[in-house]
Amino acid sequence: MWWKGWSFSDVMFVTKKNMANAVSNVTKQLENLSETLASTKRHLTKRLESLDYKMEEQIGTSNLIVNEVDDMKTNLCQIGYDVDTIHQMIAGLEGKLELLETKQDATNSGLFYLCQFAGGFKDGPDKEIFKEVGAKLPGRPNLTYEDRSPKGLQFLAEAKQSGTADKSAQHVEFDLDNFPGEKLGTLKTRIHRTYPVGFSLTRGIVGWGM
Incomplete structure (x- = not known):
């Protein structure tokens, strides 16, 4: 009896040796698969550990950046306060200079009057x-x-x-x-x-x- 080029006798002919070889091949393939899976697992574990370390470093760097940004904001606020103080000091100096100029004008007027008085005596x-x-x-x-x-x-x-x-x-x-x-x-x-x-x-x- 034939079916698609194969005889029934060819299909039914199975020996212990062939079965052992088939089982051995399947076992080897499974072992290779297990080793491949283990190697892949180790590789992925290392990559995950490295990624975790890098994430921790990134978190630390982000915290440092946040702290530096806060310090920069504080420094900018202090600079703004210093600038306001300098503006107030300059305004005070302008007032003092105006007062000094007024007193100098009065002094010059007095000296001019005294000179005129001394000359006309x-x-x-x-x-x-x-x-x-x-x-x-x-x-x-x-x-x-x-x-x-x-x-x-x-x-x-x-x-x-x-x-x-x-x-x-x-x-x-x-x-x-x-x-x-x-x-x-x-x-x-x-x-x-x-x-x-x-x-x-x-x-x-x-x-x-x-």
Whole structure:
């Protein structure tokens, strides 16, 4: 009996040797499959362990990045605060500079006024007043006017020195030798002024600082 080129006798002919060979081949294939599966398992296990380690490193790096970002935010906030402080300091300095400029303008105006006053004192009304006082003194001593008004800023320096040493700017001296009665010697009278001008009422010229 034949079926598709095979006889029934060929199909039914099975020996122990052929069965043992078939079982041996299947066993070898199963062993190879088991070894392959074990090798694949070990490889996958190593890869998973390496991946876990890398994931842990990535998590640590992410945490470090988060901490650095927080520190950077804190630093930026501090920088903003410092910038605001610097702006406030600059605004305060601007106010101080404006105040200093105002005071400097006032000082310059005062110095200009003092210079004008010192320059115009020579022709001022006080000169006539001292002449009238000298004319009323007995004996008609010669009145000598000596203009020692300083120029410019020298007025301030000499006024300060004069106020510290003697605080007198004018001296009037007259001799009482011509008066009747007992000879009393020489009498010195000082008239205090706020500006340095010297004059003498003696018979001769008396210099500055008498």
